[in-house]
Amino acid sequence: MKIICNLLFISLSLLSAQADWLSFRxxxxxxxxxxxIPVKLKIKGEKSWAQDIPGRGLSSPIVIGDTxxxxxxxxxxxxxLLILAYSSTDGLQQWQRTFKATGxxxxxxxxxxxxxxxxxxxxVIIAQFSSNDIFCxxxxxxxxxxxxxxxxxxxxxxxxxxxxxxxxxxxxxIAQVENDADSFTFGLDVTNGTTIWKKQRPKSANWxxxxxxxxxxxxxxxxxxxxxxxxxxxxxxxxxxxxxEGASTIPSSAWAEQGIILIPSNGITALQLDxxxxxxxxxxxxxxxxxxxxxxxxxxxxxxxxxxxNVLSCASVKTGEIKWRLRLKGPIxxxxxxAKGYLYVFSENGLGQVVNxxxxxxxxxxxxxxxxxxxxxxxITQNAILVRSDNKLWKLSN
Amino acid sequence: MKVHFFFxxxxxxxxxxxxxxxxxxxFTQVSAHGEGNIKAVEAMDWADQLRPNxxxxxxHAMNQANPxxxxxxxxxxxxxxxxxxxxxxxxDQVKAFIEDKKNQGxxxxxxxxxxxxxxxxxxxxxxxxxxxxxEPSLRREAIDVILEDAENSPLKKQAILLFQKALKxxxxxxxxxxxxxxxxxxxxxxxxxxxxxxxxxxxxxxxxDNTERKGFNKSYEPExxxxxxxxxxxxxxxxxxxxxxxSDRLGLLDLNKHYGELKEVVxxxxxxxxxxxxxxxxxxxxSKNAWKIWVNQELLFARDEYHRGGTRVDQFLIDxxxxxxxxxxxxxxxxxxxxxxxxxxxxxxxxxxxxxxxVIEEVSTN
Numbered sequence: 001m002k003i004i005c006n007l008l009f010i011s012l013s014l015l016s017a018q019a020d021w022l023s024f025r026x027x028x029x030x031x032x033x034x035x036x037i038p039v040k041l042k043i044k045g046e047k048s049w050a051q052d053i054p055g056r057g058l059s060s061p062i063v064i065g066d067t068x069x070x071x072x073x074x075x076x077x078x079x080x081l082l083i084l085a086y087s088s089t090d091g092l093q094q095w096q097r098t099f100k101a102t103g104x105x106x107x108x109x110x111x112x113x114x115x116x117x118x119x120x121x122x123x124v125i126i127a128q129f130s131s132n133d134i135f136c137x138x139x140x141x142x143x144x145x146x147x148x149x150x151x152x153x154x155x156x157x158x159x160x161x162x163x164x165x166x167x168x169x170x171x172x173x174i175a176q177v178e179n180d181a182d183s184f185t186f187g188l189d190v191t192n193g194t195t196i197w198k199k200q201r202p203k204s205a206n207w208x209x210x211x212x213x214x215x216x217x218x219x220x221x222x223x224x225x226x227x228x229x230x231x232x233x234x235x236x237x238x239x240x241x242x243x244x245e246g247a248s249t250i251p252s253s254a255w256a257e258q259g260i261i262l263i264p265s266n267g268i269t270a271l272q273l274d275x276x277x278x279x280x281x282x283x284x285x286x287x288x289x290x291x292x293x294x295x296x297x298x299x300x301x302x303x304x305x306x307x308x309x310n311v312l313s314c315a316s317v318k319t320g321e322i323k324w325r326l327r328l329k330g331p332i333x334x335x336x337x338x339a340k341g342y343l344y345v346f347s348e349n350g351l352g353q354v355v356n357x358x359x360x361x362x363x364x365x366x367x368x369x370x371x372x373x374x375x376x377x378x379x380i381t382q383n384a385i386l387v388r389s390d391n392k393l394w395k396l397s398n
Numbered sequence: 399m400k401v402h403f404f405f406x407x408x409x410x411x412x413x414x415x416x417x418x419x420x421x422x423x424x425f426t427q428v429s430a431h432g433e434g435n436i437k438a439v440e441a442m443d444w445a446d447q448l449r450p451n452x453x454x455x456x457x458h459a460m461n462q463a464n465p466x467x468x469x470x471x472x473x474x475x476x477x478x479x480x481x482x483x484x485x486x487x488x489x490d491q492v493k494a495f496i497e498d499k500k501n502q503g504x505x506x507x508x509x510x511x512x513x514x515x516x517x518x519x520x521x522x523x524x525x526x527x528x529x530x531x532x533e534p535s536l537r538r539e540a541i542d543v544i545l546e547d548a549e550n551s552p553l554k555k556q557a558i559l560l561f562q563k564a565l566k567x568x569x570x571x572x573x574x575x576x577x578x579x580x581x582x583x584x585x586x587x588x589x590x591x592x593x594x595x596x597x598x599x600x601x602x603x604x605x606x607d608n609t610e611r612k613g614f615n616k617s618y619e620p621e622x623x624x625x626x627x628x629x630x631x632x633x634x635x636x637x638x639x640x641x642x643x644x645s646d647r648l649g650l651l652d653l654n655k656h657y658g659e660l661k662e663v664v665x666x667x668x669x670x671x672x673x674x675x676x677x678x679x680x681x682x683x684x685s686k687n688a689w690k691i692w693v694n695q696e697l698l699f700a701r702d703e704y705h706r707g708g709t710r711v712d713q714f715l716i717d718x719x720x721x722x723x724x725x726x727x728x729x730x731x732x733x734x735x736x737x738x739x740x741x742x743x744x745x746x747x748x749x750x751x752x753x754x755x756x757v758i759e760e761v762s763t764n
Contacts, residue, residue, distance in 0.1 A: 076538065076570065076572070079535075095480070097473070097476055098472070098476075098511065098515075099469045099472055099473070100465065100468060100469060100472070100504075100508070102465040102466055102469070106707065106710070106713065107707075108707055133469070135469075141476070141480065142442075142473070142476075142477055142480075143442060143469075143470070143472075143473025143474070143476070143477070144439065144442065145435055145438065145439055145442075146466060146469045146470060146473070147432055147435075147466070148430075148465060148466040148469075151430060151464070151465060151466050152430045152431045152432075154699070155700075155701065155702075158703070158706055159686065159703060159706030159707035159713075160706045160707050179703065179706075180702060180703040180704065180706065181701060181702045181703050188432075191439070192432075192435050192436050192439045193432055193435045193439075194432040194435050194436065195431065195432050203702075205706060
């Protein structure tokens with residue numbers, strides 16, 4: 001009996017861990033999940049809920065166990081930095097922590113100070129804001145440490161606002177704070193926030209997020225910029241390899257399970273990494289796959305890109321061969337997510353569109369209208385997706 | 399038995415006081431670049447031991463802490479509040495802390511927010527007292543109430559009086575504009591240039607070369623002892639200082655109006671500011687171009703960024719000092735090579751205030 005109970009507990013734990021969505025575009029860093037999500041998402045479904053949130057934001061939710069974590073900003077100058085936790089079951093707020101921006105909070109009106117998605121290693125949450133304040137909290141909302149990177153370097157700021165989301169890998173929180181003036185990427189010790197390394201980066205506004213490239217127990221982090229992509233060792237910040245053919249400064253790269261990094265460069269450029277991640281080989285590039293604002297996603301050998309004309313393209317990760325195209329309703333700023341043969345994406349007008357990827361001729365099979373401005377990329381939890389506007393968080397299920 | 403309990407209580411109090419001191423020391427010693435973080439992490443663990451009666455001491459510690467230390471303290475206070483029942487919240491002490499203007503404005507603001515979350519009704523009773531508060535964010539709360547009352551007032555005369563009251567006491571530009579616009583729609587024109595203290599008369603010199611944005615880091619003569627020369631070698635010809643002024647509603651100085659729509663150029667703007675005394679001030683600059691500012695030949699700040707958003711009043715707040723009498727202010731405003739329509743602006747606006755946003759009046763030079 002005890003063995004059965006233990007096995008059941010382990011199974012449930014694994015299932016729960018699999019359901020976690022730990023950072024921008026999920027735990028795999030490519031907007032995909034193996035979870036099943038209902039196709040017919042409903043605002044008023046039995047398991048759906050909507051919750052008012054006390055601040056603006058276009059950061060995505062993250063999920064750990066049955067808790068949804070989110071950042072927001074409020075106040076006349078968006079100087080209040082909020083980190084929020086909600087029950088994924090019923091949407092009730094579990095806690096709210098409020099801090100003050102120590103860096104600049106000026107942003108373009110379309111974005112705001114809470115643009116970066118939280119990141120977690122399941123023990124702590126790392127929150128980065130456009131003011132370049134970084135907070136580390138435990139899952140109960142207790143502050144572990146904080147840093148004010150613009151307090152340290154007054155010229156790391158962007159007049160339009162910053163949006164890069166951090167990653168947590170091998171005990172290091174990696175934050176890209178790159179712009180026209182001072183431009184750095186920091187590796188911070190997750191236990192205390194001290195600087196393990198600081199890397200000088202190209203002086204150019206950059207809204208992309210670092211991407212974790214993990215394979216067979218090893219991990220590198222890709223730092224994208226207008227110059228290309230630099231792969232670094234997360235613990236030291238040392239450069240392992242450099243791709244120097246230029247890259248976009250808005251959509252971020254996607255890591256495919258085949259050991260291929262898909263970079264928004266000359267459209268999309270695919271680099272195949274060796275087993276130890278130490279070298280790359282360019283396998284294809286295609287300028288017909290140029291993403292718009294949202295980042296590319298990939299799942300089970302296929303790449304999905306939405307361009308500035310709201311056309312969704314599906315291509316082979318290995319060859320770049322374009323399989324099909326489908327025009328969606330836009331404008332679309334968020335990145336798509338893919339789960340079990342369906343693609344979910346929201347337009348800026350709040351129209352959720354579900355595309356059946358199984359079908360011979362893929363098509364939109366369901367829509368849900370949130371009647372709100374949606375700029376964030378949705379997140380996945382058990383049987384539902386999570387999406388937020390400037391004042392509301394939704395769990396959409398059936 | 400009673401004696402034992404007394405000593406036990408005494409020891410516990412002493413231990414808690416020691417924790418409190420250690421925590422405050424750690425948080426007030428946090429400095430830039432993560433300095434002090436390791437001790438602050440340890441101290442945050444000890445915060446589990448604290449009780450709500452430590453909140454006033456932690457708020458006082460904010461008076462000594464820098465803004466990052468303030469956030470550590472916010473974290474500790476949140477921990478205390480989260481772990482204890484709401485009844486033990488020291489409302490009266492927190493309220494007294496807010497009312498005591500000897501405390502730092504940012505600390506009082508933090509105390510107000512904590513009070514507002516724990517005792518919103520109590521916090522609300524303070525709002526009207528913030529009308530002339532030296533802390534701009536508290537003053538803003540009182541102005542918000544007046545603006546709302548004015549907007550809802552059915553009587554035009556009463557509304558005008560309320561908008562005038564808001565205008566007189568407001569420090570934030572958006573609130574000043576709101577009150578000014580409301581008065582204008584009721585037949586009262588407000589001179590915002592005078593009210594906000596914009597410097598609108600400058601001597602300007604340019605254009606110097608900024609090809610490939612290299613002019614930003616190049617020290618042209620106005621940055622050196624040669625700043626008083628009569629003539630300089632500009633980008634294409636000899637150039638001289640000339641007078642330039644603005645009649646814009648918000649004091650914007652459009653350099654394109656003087657030089658034409660040039661690209662890859664640098665201009666300098668200089669003016670004098672006559673101060674009644676030696677004082678700490680904020681130089682408030684708005685510009686979507688790359689810029690540098692010197693006051694009395696000291697470089698205060700430089701920002702190498704072009705056209706990331708529009709020019710805004712009070713876009714950059716630069717702390718500095720004025721000496722008694724004449725102060726020389728020099729700005730360097732750079733234009734880059736971009737050709738998109740939204741990159742043609744070459745402009746700035748400038749004013750001088752105290753830290754609360756109160757305009758520093760110049761003394762007469764006559």
